[in-house]
Amino acid sequence: MTKVIANLLYSKEHEWVLQLDENRVRIGISDFAQKQLGDIVFVENPGVGDEVTANESIGSIESVKTASEIYTPVSGKVVRVNEELDDAPEMINDQPYEAGWLVEVELLNSEELQVLLNEVQYETFVNEGEE
Known part of the structure; x- marks a missing residue:
């Protein structure tokens, strides 16, 4: 069973977004x-200060099975990167919604959040894909 958190927003590329304040998201x-990827062994995140554009790749995640692009659901500037993943990328497997977060972004356009899925919509999206 896939764990879905109520106060997050989700993209159809399987990223989650937590609004930290009016202009910043994690x-x-x-x-x-993370279950689809399997055991994660490496994470390539963007750098602090990098400009990112919604729905474009900002890095990659490698697992023992495959490599996958990370897509940002929002546009803005990277203001914080989870550097702990450099030494412990498996935190994404263990705690994808807590210690395994990737980046924090200062939003360019908060309206982009409105196109993301809430937990019920995301759960339906995932379940339809598994059928």
Whole structure:
């Protein structure tokens, strides 16, 4: 069973977004995504200060099974990167919604959040894909 958190927003590329304040969000990959990837062994995040554009790749995650692009659901500037993942990328498998977060972004356009899925919509999206 995939774990979905109520106060997060989700993209159809399986990233989650937590709004930290009016202009800043934290981004990670969903429990569903980490299960699909398997044991994560490496994470390539963007750098602090990098400009990112919604729905474009900002890095990659490698697992023992495959490599996958990380897509940002929002546009803005990276203001914080989870550097602990450099030494412990498996935190994404263990705690995808807590210690396994990827980056924090200062939003360029908060309206981009409105196109993301809430927990019920995301759960339906994931379940339809598994059928």
